[in-house]
Amino acid sequence: MTDAGELRSRTRRLLAEHPPATTGRTDFLKARFDAGLAWVHYPAGLGGLDAPRALQAVVDAELAAAGAPDNDPRRIGIGLGMAAPTLLQYGSEEVKERFLRPLWVGEEVWCQLFSEPGAGSDLAALGTRAVRDGGDWVVDGQKVWTSSAHLARWAILIARTDPDAPKHRGITYFVCDMTDPGVEVRPLRQITGEAEFNEVFLTGVRIPDAHRLGEVGDGWRVAQTTLMNERVSIGGARIPREGGMIGKLATTWRERPELRTHELHRRLLDLWVDAEVARLTGERLRQQLVAGQPGPEGSAMKLGFARLNQAISGLEVELLGDEGLLYGEWEMSRPELVDFTGRDAGYRYLRSKGNSIEGGTSEVLLNIVAERVLGLPPEPRNDKDVAWKDLSR
Amino acid sequence: MTAQGDLLYSETEDDLRAAVRALLADRAGHQTLLDRIETADPYVPGLWKSLAGDIGAAGLLVPEELGGQGASHREAAVVLEELGRAVTPLPYLTSAVVATETLLGLAGRGGPATELLAGIASGHTVAVLAVPLSTAPDAEPFPSGTPDGEPSPPAVTGAGPLPAATVTGVADAVAADVLLVPRADGLYAVPAGEATVEPQTPLDLTRPLARVTPEPGSGTRLAEGEAARAAVRRGLLAGAGLLASEQLGLAAWCLEETVRYTRERHQFNRPVGSFQALKHRMAQLWLDLVGARAAARAAADALATGAPDAPLTVAVAQAYCSKVAVRAAEECVQLHGGIGMTWEHPAHLALKRAKSDQIALGSTGRHQDAIAALTNLPAPE
Ligand SMILES: Cc1cc2nc3c(=O)[nH]c(=O)nc-3n(C[C@H](O)[C@H](O)[C@H](O)COP(=O)(O)OP(=O)(O)OC[C@H]3O[C@@H](n4cnc5c(N)ncnc54)[C@H](O)[C@@H]3O)c2cc1C
Numbered sequence: 001m002t003d004a005g006e007l008r009s010r011t012r013r014l015l016a017e018h019p020p021a022t023t024g025r026t027d028f029l030k031a032r033f034d035a036g037l038a039w040v041h042y043p044a045g046l047g048g049l050d051a052p053r054a055l056q057a058v059v060d061a062e063l064a065a066a067g068a069p070d071n072d073p074r075r076i077g078i079g080l081g082m083a084a085p086t087l088l089q090y091g092s093e094e095v096k097e098r099f100l101r102p103l104w105v106g107e108e109v110w111c112q113l114f115s116e117p118g119a120g121s122d123l124a125a126l127g128t129r130a131v132r133d134g135g136d137w138v139v140d141g142q143k144v145w146t147s148s149a150h151l152a153r154w155a156i157l158i159a160r161t162d163p164d165a166p167k168h169r170g171i172t173y174f175v176c177d178m179t180d181p182g183v184e185v186r187p188l189r190q191i192t193g194e195a196e197f198n199e200v201f202l203t204g205v206r207i208p209d210a211h212r213l214g215e216v217g218d219g220w221r222v223a224q225t226t227l228m229n230e231r232v233s234i235g236g237a238r239i240p241r242e243g244g245m246i247g248k249l250a251t252t253w254r255e256r257p258e259l260r261t262h263e264l265h266r267r268l269l270d271l272w273v274d275a276e277v278a279r280l281t282g283e284r285l286r287q288q289l290v291a292g293q294p295g296p297e298g299s300a301m302k303l304g305f306a307r308l309n310q311a312i313s314g315l316e317v318e319l320l321g322d323e324g325l326l327y328g329e330w331e332m333s334r335p336e337l338v339d340f341t342g343r344d345a346g347y348r349y350l351r352s353k354g355n356s357i358e359g360g361t362s363e364v365l366l367n368i369v370a371e372r373v374l375g376l377p378p379e380p381r382n383d384k385d386v387a388w389k390d391l392s393r
Numbered sequence: 394m395t396a397q398g399d400l401l402y403s404e405t406e407d408d409l410r411a412a413v414r415a416l417l418a419d420r421a422g423h424q425t426l427l428d429r430i431e432t433a434d435p436y437v438p439g440l441w442k443s444l445a446g447d448i449g450a451a452g453l454l455v456p457e458e459l460g461g462q463g464a465s466h467r468e469a470a471v472v473l474e475e476l477g478r479a480v481t482p483l484p485y486l487t488s489a490v491v492a493t494e495t496l497l498g499l500a501g502r503g504g505p506a507t508e509l510l511a512g513i514a515s516g517h518t519v520a521v522l523a524v525p526l527s528t529a530p531d532a533e534p535f536p537s538g539t540p541d542g543e544p545s546p547p548a549v550t551g552a553g554p555l556p557a558a559t560v561t562g563v564a565d566a567v568a569a570d571v572l573l574v575p576r577a578d579g580l581y582a583v584p585a586g587e588a589t590v591e592p593q594t595p596l597d598l599t600r601p602l603a604r605v606t607p608e609p610g611s612g613t614r615l616a617e618g619e620a621a622r623a624a625v626r627r628g629l630l631a632g633a634g635l636l637a638s639e640q641l642g643l644a645a646w647c648l649e650e651t652v653r654y655t656r657e658r659h660q661f662n663r664p665v666g667s668f669q670a671l672k673h674r675m676a677q678l679w680l681d682l683v684g685a686r687a688a689a690r691a692a693a694d695a696l697a698t699g700a701p702d703a704p705l706t707v708a709v710a711q712a713y714c715s716k717v718a719v720r721a722a723e724e725c726v727q728l729h730g731g732i733g734m735t736w737e738h739p740a741h742l743a744l745k746r747a748k749s750d751q752i753a754l755g756s757t758g759r760h761q762d763a764i765a766a767l768t769n770l771p772a773p774e
Pocket of ligand 1: 111112113114115116117119120121122144145146147148197354357358359360361362363364367
């Protein structure tokens with residue numbers, strides 16, 4: 001088993017052989033991947049060393065101290081957080097070798113073609129069709145709310161392959177080439193003014209069968225891997241005390257004594273406590289993972305993260321008073337990366353509204369906690385054993 | 394980023410929990426408590442001896458060379474989680490935590506504090522700090538006054554002027570052998586026989602409160618000046634930090650009980666626990682509990698390791714866990730419907746404990762004020 005000492009010396013060797021000062025960014029990242037230091041818990045040959053996940057911190061600390069470039073995870077979050085774990089678990093050897101390196105290095109951006117106009121929370125109701133044609137599949141349909149589709153080289157896609165089966169059983173999971181001539185991406189403007197997400201029209205898109213992940217009809221199960229990782233990656237980052245949204249508010253509070261009121265002070269302290277407890281909850285979750293006792297607490301993180309971000313940024317707009325009446329910039333743009341704590345308070349307030357919708361709404365996550373964690377009985381439902389084509393829409 | 398203390402439970406802590414839980418289930422079930430809480434003596438006979446002596450829980454904070462177990466706040470926190478779960482009347486928080494920690498602040502000096510600790514650690518002596526249960530760690534419980542040690546002017550409460558040196562709302566004073574009494578000229582150990590202890594009627598019948606009047610000139614002085622003040626602050630800080638674990642245990646019981654009941658109770662031809670309005674309330678409670686567990690563990694660990702930010706971590710845990718325990722107990726009553734409103738059902742024991750705990754060792758607002766000061770987030774001028 002690889003230990004911290006070995007990782008440290010491997011990292012130093014990488015730095016000696018490819019000095020960050022004189023090596024191009026991409027070249028350095030490729031060398032890091034090939035040295036197994038990209039994500040140490042991944043298999044050898046795929047950017048890792050089969051080492052315990054917790055030891056990544058050892059590598060990251062060495063690299064940060066040496067001023068090495070990183071792969072800017074904010075730009076490639078969907079690839080790193082959702083596509084990669086799914087590729088790792090369900091991809092063939094060829095698929096893993098082809099996709100993981102450019103994904104991690106950031107040469108290829110990924111997007112997620114899951115949601116549709118008629119299938120959001122009820123994702124398994126999706127209607128985009130994939131039909132077998134020799135060694136290929138031909139895909140027709142419409143996806144929506146697709147973040148980064150305008151930047152993406154590849155997409156993870158779920159589509160219906162058997163309309164006669166009940167909805168959860170007729171879905172198959174694919175890797176879709178976003179440069180296929182049948183893929184059309186149109187920006188969708190958000191309440192912030194910019195267009196992070198898009199609608200994506202798929203017309204006769206051809207996908208080789210080799211780019212299928214998991215069995216035909218088993219796509220719902222494969223998608224669970226993606227969705228679980230999505231919830232962990234939203235709100236799961238390690239932050240110091242007063243990191244994230246609360247840090248912005250606290251700084252404004254300290255720098256602007258003239259804005260303070262007693263009522264805002266109480267609410268500030270309430271939120272400060274909640275943010276600190278959320279930080280500790282994340283720390284505890286990580287300690288559980290390291291100790292090999294993963295708990296269901298992961299599902300708590302995104303719910304708390306969304307609520308807190310919204311409350312904190314909302315309070316900051318109020319605190320700013322006259323300035324809170326202003327907004328930085330409404331001009332429509334298609335951003336390269338998403339930064340929840342970026343820009344001005346007004347932007348943060350509006351962007352954080354998406355935190356309780358993207359990656360599963362807070363209502364749906366509460367259902368999941370109630371049923372899977374607490375074991376409360378499900379609501380009666382009428383869609384489980386009906387063929388997808390016979391469902392009401 | 395500074396390293397985060399250990400927020401998990403060790404195997405030893407799990408074993409201790411199992412032992413305490415088994416003892417309480419066997420000897421202090423809800424029916425036993427309901428039968429006793431309205432009598433003059435709510436403490437279950439012999440239970441203290443079993444917990445303190447046989448399991449050794451009373452001496453967890455006391456080093457082995459002073460007659461204790463040489464464990465830490467982390468283990469004591471686990472005991473308190475169980476006592477909170479079962480809402481057990483026992484002088485654990487008061488004697489084994491607050492008084493013990495206060496005396497530990499003086500033990501380096503040898504003498505009577507050290508002797509007292511050995512007695513407390515073995516469970517033979519119950520000692521209680523004679524301050525109101527509501528006293529926050531940053532409060533000033535020492536009267537300013539005359540050199541003879543009696544306060545002046547006399548302490549006054551809503552009930553009108555009282556005889557000199559009376560303290561009201563002292564938790565577990567009725568069980569105490571020794572009272573630790575803050576006086577103007579220092580901290581005194583007063584044998585219970587040399588004080589008048591008059592029981593009051595508490596909201597939480599599982600934590601008896603009393604009015605305590607030590608005889609003038611009674612007792613032995615343990616320390617004076619800043620040494621005495623620092624020791625009492627230390628005792629109250631440990632108490633507030635570990636109270637969070639009691640609140641966590643109580644909230645966990647409330648949620649488990651509510652989930653169990655709403656899964657079984659049928660109305661409208663389905664379990665009431667299948668209604669989404671209730672599921673979301675219970676799921677939200679679970680989220681709060683996950684946070685409370687992290688906060689309470691952080692406080693226990695910070696106290697155990699003497700972390701420099703322990704006062705902040707304790708204030709965060711108190712501000713958070715108080716609120717969670719009250720909400721859990723209130724939801725427990727509401728989601729049980731009519732039965733939750735009965736004396737027979739144990740939900741009210743949890744509710745009364747949670748509501749009293751919210752005031753104990755500093756209110757939420759008081760802890761928030763401490764946070765504001767410690768983090769440089771000041772109130773308006
Ligand atoms: C900023 C942003 C980025 C996104 N990026 C992507 C992306 O890259 N790729 C992608 O595939 N999707 C993406 N999404 C889509 C997102 O996953 C969906 O919006 C989400 O799952 C909700 O689906 P919906 O919009 O159809 O709402 P609906 O499902 O129609 O929900 C409407 C309301 O009903 C509630 N509701 C629905 N079902 C239940 C239930 N069973 N119980 C209680 N309440 C219920 C919901 O909580 C919500 O309040 C993104 C969304 C946002 C906001």
